[in-house]
Amino acid sequence: xxxxxxxxxxxxxxxxxxxxxxxxxxxxxxxxxxxxxxxxxxxxxxxxxxxxxxxxxxxxxxxxxxxxxxxxxxxxxxxxxxxxxxxxxxxxxxxxxxxxxxxxxxxxxxxxxxxxxxxxxxxxxxxxxxxxxxxxxxxxxxxxxxxxxxxxxxxxxxxxxxxxxxxxxxxxxxxxxxxxxxxxxxxxxxxxxxxxxxxxxxxxxxxxxxxxxxxxxxxxxxxxxxxxxxxxxxxxxxxxxxxxxxxxxxxxxxxxxxxxxxxxxxxxxxxxxxxxxxxxxxxxxxxxxxxxxxxxxxxxxxxxxxxxxxxxxxxxxxxxxxxxxxxxxxxxxxxxxxxxxxxxxxxxxxxxxxxxxxxxxxxxxxxxxxxxxxxxxxxxxxxxxxxxxxxxxxxxxxxxxxxxxxxxx
Numbered sequence: 001x002x003x004x005x006x007x008x009x010x011x012x013x014x015x016x017x018x019x020x021x022x023x024x025x026x027x028x029x030x031x032x033x034x035x036x037x038x039x040x041x042x043x044x045x046x047x048x049x050x051x052x053x054x055x056x057x058x059x060x061x062x063x064x065x066x067x068x069x070x071x072x073x074x075x076x077x078x079x080x081x082x083x084x085x086x087x088x089x090x091x092x093x094x095x096x097x098x099x100x101x102x103x104x105x106x107x108x109x110x111x112x113x114x115x116x117x118x119x120x121x122x123x124x125x126x127x128x129x130x131x132x133x134x135x136x137x138x139x140x141x142x143x144x145x146x147x148x149x150x151x152x153x154x155x156x157x158x159x160x161x162x163x164x165x166x167x168x169x170x171x172x173x174x175x176x177x178x179x180x181x182x183x184x185x186x187x188x189x190x191x192x193x194x195x196x197x198x199x200x201x202x203x204x205x206x207x208x209x210x211x212x213x214x215x216x217x218x219x220x221x222x223x224x225x226x227x228x229x230x231x232x233x234x235x236x237x238x239x240x241x242x243x244x245x246x247x248x249x250x251x252x253x254x255x256x257x258x259x260x261x262x263x264x265x266x267x268x269x270x271x272x273x274x275x276x277x278x279x280x281x282x283x284x285x286x287x288x289x290x291x292x293x294x295x296x297x298x299x300x301x302x303x304x305x306x307x308x309x310x311x312x313x314x315x316x317x318x319x320x321x322x323x324x325x326x327x328x329x330x331x332x333x334x335x336x337x338x339x340x341x342x343x344x345x346x347x348x349x350x351x352x353x354x355x356x357x358x359x360x361x362x363x364x365x366x367x368x369x370x371x372x373x374x375x376x377x378x379x380x381x382x383x384x385x386x387x388x389x390x391x392x393x394x395x396x397x398x399x400x401x402x403x404x405x406x407x408x409x
Contacts, residue, residue, distance in 0.1 A: 020150075027154070027236070042095075044357050046106045048103060059342070067179055068186075200339060213327075221324075230359035238297065280390055
């Protein structure tokens with residue numbers, strides 16, 4: 001088995017665990033409270049570490065062995081979720097436990113995801129193959145995280161929430177074991193004198209903020225994630241009975257697989273879409289269609305149009321992610337990649353706790369459909385942002401600059 005295959009297996013197991021947990025956590029919270037503010041806070045604390053720790057995670061990804069970081073984080077995830085499973089089995093769960101575990105897992109996610117996005121160029125050394133490799137990796141991740149994990153989590157939670165959480169912990173532990181079999185060193189090569197972590201962070205931020213294309217893409221995702229997290233934070237209240245859609249816990253998990261269906265359809269097509277439309281037009285279309293995921297539930301509670309729209313949202317989300325992640329991996333020097341990824345994530349994901357708080361506040365003030373309308377309108381702000389800073393010419397110039405820098409070294 002190649003190193004890439006092992007990475008795919010480990011990523012699949014990690015995402016399966018995360019997909020089960022992503023459904024189990026809000027369903028456990030529903031058994032404790034239906035207050036929109038308190039419920040949305042579960043999502044808020046889980047996303048807050050992206051605002052607080054993303055930059056540190058990036059600096060560590062450029063200092064430490066990336067494989068080792070991913071392995072240790074998965075072991076810690078298994079321990080945390082296993083502990084929560086014990087509390088749920090003993091019927092001692094409370095919001096405090098969900099907040100604490102959610103926050104700790106969010107910290108782990110910043111470390112794991114930043115290292116994971118930075119490790120692929122160490123395994124796939126041909127930069128021309130990065131988009132294809134990312135597409136294959138996304139296919140496995142999305143299958144596990146959104147297609148298998150959510151319905152499996154919903155079905156198992158209907159039997160036992162503790163069992164669902166325990167299964168998630170086991171999958172994280174198995175992923176850690178697979179990661180230990182990756183051969184080689186995945187610590188970035190560093191030249192020059194020893195530096196302090198704050199100067200490392202500053203160097204990554206200077207590169208990101210000085211790069212117009214990457215800066216613009218990060219800001220676009222930040223606005224989009226702010227809107228989507230406001231929507232996501234109260235979605236279970238809308239879907240699960242006695243909410244307007246009136247679905248069961250298992251139905252909620254199945255509905256989320258619509259995202260995965262669209263995502264899976266997109267993964268083999270991203271290369272073709274990029275060649276046919278060009279990167280800029282493909283990104284513009286993705287950003288134009290993405291707000292429909294919040295708009296349709298604002299109009300109707302019928303599950304068929306909502307599921308179809310979720311599938312479309314999943315499709316364009318994969319197109320956007322594969323194109324933008326591959327672009328960062330092609331143009332950013334390896335010794336800076338972790339820090340640039342974390343700075344990008346700070347702009348892109350640091351807005352998510354704010355979105356969760358916004359969803360909770362608006363849900364209490366104007367109702368759940370009001371949250372969906374607000375998320376739709378906010379998402380549309382991304383279009384002028386994207387038009388202002390991204391073009392095929394600017395992308396080609398960035399790639400040529402990176403190739404010239406590599407030739408010099």
